[in-house]
Amino acid sequence: xxxxxxxxxxxxxxxxxxxxxxxxxxxxxxxxxxxxxxxxxxxxxxxxxxxxxxxxxxxxxxxxxxxxxxxxxxxxxxxxxxxxxxxxxxxxxxxxxxxxxxxxxxxxxxxxxxxxxxxxxxxxxxxxxxxxxxxxxxxxxxxxxxxxxxxxxxxxxxxxxxxxxxxxxxxxxxxxxxxxxxxxxxxxxxxxxxxxxxxxxxxxxxxxxxxxxxxxxxx
Amino acid sequence: xxxxxxxxxxxxxxxxxxxxxxxxxxxxxxxxxxxxxxxxxxxxxxxxxxxxxxxxxxxxxxxxxxxxxxxxxxxxxxxxxxxxxxxxxxxxxxxxxxxxxxxxxxxxxxxxxxxxxxxxxxxxxxxxxxxxxxxxxxxxxxxxxxxxxxxxxxxxxxxxxxxxxxxxxxxxxxxxxxxxxxxxxxxxxxxxxxxxxxxxxxxxxxxxxxxxxxxxxxx
Numbered sequence: 001x002x003x004x005x006x007x008x009x010x011x012x013x014x015x016x017x018x019x020x021x022x023x024x025x026x027x028x029x030x031x032x033x034x035x036x037x038x039x040x041x042x043x044x045x046x047x048x049x050x051x052x053x054x055x056x057x058x059x060x061x062x063x064x065x066x067x068x069x070x071x072x073x074x075x076x077x078x079x080x081x082x083x084x085x086x087x088x089x090x091x092x093x094x095x096x097x098x099x100x101x102x103x104x105x106x107x108x109x110x111x112x113x114x115x116x117x118x119x120x121x122x123x124x125x126x127x128x129x130x131x132x133x134x135x136x137x138x139x140x141x142x143x144x145x146x147x148x149x150x151x152x153x154x155x156x157x158x159x160x161x162x163x164x165x166x167x168x169x170x171x172x173x174x175x176x177x178x179x180x181x182x183x184x185x186x187x188x189x190x191x192x193x194x195x196x197x198x199x200x201x202x203x204x205x206x207x208x209x210x211x212x213x214x215x216x217x218x219x
Numbered sequence: 220x221x222x223x224x225x226x227x228x229x230x231x232x233x234x235x236x237x238x239x240x241x242x243x244x245x246x247x248x249x250x251x252x253x254x255x256x257x258x259x260x261x262x263x264x265x266x267x268x269x270x271x272x273x274x275x276x277x278x279x280x281x282x283x284x285x286x287x288x289x290x291x292x293x294x295x296x297x298x299x300x301x302x303x304x305x306x307x308x309x310x311x312x313x314x315x316x317x318x319x320x321x322x323x324x325x326x327x328x329x330x331x332x333x334x335x336x337x338x339x340x341x342x343x344x345x346x347x348x349x350x351x352x353x354x355x356x357x358x359x360x361x362x363x364x365x366x367x368x369x370x371x372x373x374x375x376x377x378x379x380x381x382x383x384x385x386x387x388x389x390x391x392x393x394x395x396x397x398x399x400x401x402x403x404x405x406x407x408x409x410x411x412x413x414x415x416x417x418x419x420x421x422x423x424x425x426x427x428x429x430x431x432x433x434x435x436x437x438x
Contacts, residue, residue, distance in 0.1 A: 011287070013294055037287050041294055043262040064285045066306055066336050067358075068230065068256050075232055075260055087285055089308040089337030093366040117285050118308030124338070139286075147312040 001187045003218045006210050007170065009062065009194035010050075011035035015042045019049055021198040026054050028207035029197075031190060033060040034081070044079045051080025058082045064115050066090045069098030073112070077105030085113045085137065088120045096131050113137050113170065122161065129166055135189070136162050140173025150174070151182055163187050177213045184217040220406050222437045225429050226250035226389065228281065228413035229269075234261045238268055240417040245273050247426035248416075250409060252279040253300070263298045270299025277301045283334050285309045288317030292331070296324030304332045304356065307339040315350050332356050332389065341380065348385055354408070355381050359392025369393070370401055382406050396432045403436040 008029045012018040018038045026032055032054055034046045039061065050059050060083040061076035073084050084102055086095050095112060102110035113135035114128050125136065138159050140149055151174075162169045163186070171183065172192035180191060193210060200206035227248045231237040237257045245251055251273055253265045258280065269278050279302040280295035292303050303321055305314050314331060321329035332354040333347050344355065357378050359368055370393075381388045382405070390402065391411035399410060412429060419425035 013290065036285070037290050037294070039259050039262075040282050040291060041262045043258075043260045045262075063259050064283070064306070066255070066283045066334065071232065071256055072259060075256070087283070087306055087308060087336070089306060089339070091337060097365075115285065117306070118310060119338070119340075119343070120308070121338075146316075 001218060002189075004183075004188040004214055005030035005058075005190040006207065006214065007031035007033055007060065007172075007190045007192040008197050008207065009033040009035045009172070009192055010046070010198065011037045011194045012198075013037055013041050015046060015049070018042075018046055019053075021203060022050055022053060025197055025203040025207050026050075026057060028204050028211070029057070031058040031060060031083075031192075033062050033192065035194065036062045036064050039063060044076050044081075047076055047081045048079040058109075060085070060113070062115075065094065065098055067094055069094035069096070070101040073098040073101035074105065077102045077110060082106055082109045083111045083113055083135070085115045086133075088114050088116050088124065089118070092127055092131050095128060095133055099132055111135055115139065122165070125162060125165060125167070134166070134168055135170065136167040137170045137172060137192070138162065139171075151179060156182070156186060159183075159188070160186060177209050180210065180213045181217055188218075220437060221408075223402075223407040223433055224249035224277075224409040225426065225433065226252055226277075226279070226391075226409045226411040227416050227426065228252040228254045228391070228411055229265070229417065230254035230256045230413045231417075232256055232260050234265060234268070237261075237265055238272075240422060241269055241272060244416055244422040244426050245269075245276060247423050247430070248276070250277040250279060250302075250411075252281050252411065254413065255281045255283050258282060263295050263300075266295050266300045267298040277328075279304070279332070281334075284313065284317055286313055288313035288315070289320045292317040292320035293324065296321045296329060301325055301328045302330045302332055302354070304334045305352075307333050307335050307343065308337070311346055311350050314347060314352055318351055330354055334358065341384070344381060344384060344386070353385070353387055354389065355386040356389045356391060356411070357381065358390075370398055375401065375405060378402075378407070379405060396428050399429065399432045400436055407437075 061081035168189035280300035387408035
């Protein structure tokens, strides 16, 4: 079982805040995400800034793309995004167009991740695999968490099933150093944390604490 | 039956192109949409520019928001968006948070529209109504249209059913002056056109042609 990667999500509403957070923690993580909230506020300039600051890190544009996949993927890939997210309710043609566009710009490095929100089915998931998509992101939505939901057995079973199907599965939503151990024994591809890292008093130390937990449970 | 509104979608990848299109056609339409592609490229500054150019028009931020509904809605509402879209796979807490935030900023004018992509059910649609959401947008996705799909009886029946349930329903995707008549007798709330208007040789004339068709079939 490979060691899970650590991804920091920059979900600021302003470019300065996102860049400050990225600088404080970027070298400690494997993947740096231009979050949806921030992309919708400042546009893909954020991706370009992150690419220039961190030429060797994986940069994700969390566009949650629902349509016009080719255009959105190209717009972000030319600015340096390696991975881009599509919402699970996007059509297969949208996902295929996004995958084609990101691979045209980024080569083998370019990948599309399907964001699992709301109701989706394993039948749909198989169609994503058939379309060449190899990554999925399993969420607890921020708003659902605020409404009191938490990680449980049903979530873990879905994550495991997706991994068995052949996806590299990232997990996200309210993760902290106490909750990582819930996934022990599960071949998680990437843990994604946002404010659990960026809002910590010492973000770099918080990222290292996540890494220490990962090292403890995935050897 | 009220006369359907006409909405122009600005789906440019650059601010200058979007603004040029808005200026050329904004006065001819009822609703001006900051499209997803453009928002992801340039951020919500586009909304602010549109609000300043067209103080009396309805401005839509087509964020296709999937999470963090309160933050995204506030970010766009403070810049002048009256309506904002949520993707149908967003959770109910996300939609409720978005609705609350947009109404806090825009009062009665503030509304959330659910974007219908992929698989959704009437049971889910009822939950959106119960959450206070009163608008839905029925699509042919751009990529699906490119893959050869078109408007048909099954689409019209879904639109009618949503209207019967109590939604104000907008329709979009590959609309032109020839396809509007397909909706004759249907209480469509808004017709949304993008490049069918903005890429016309004379965008203002194209918008007026849409209006003429609407006047012909909805008296």
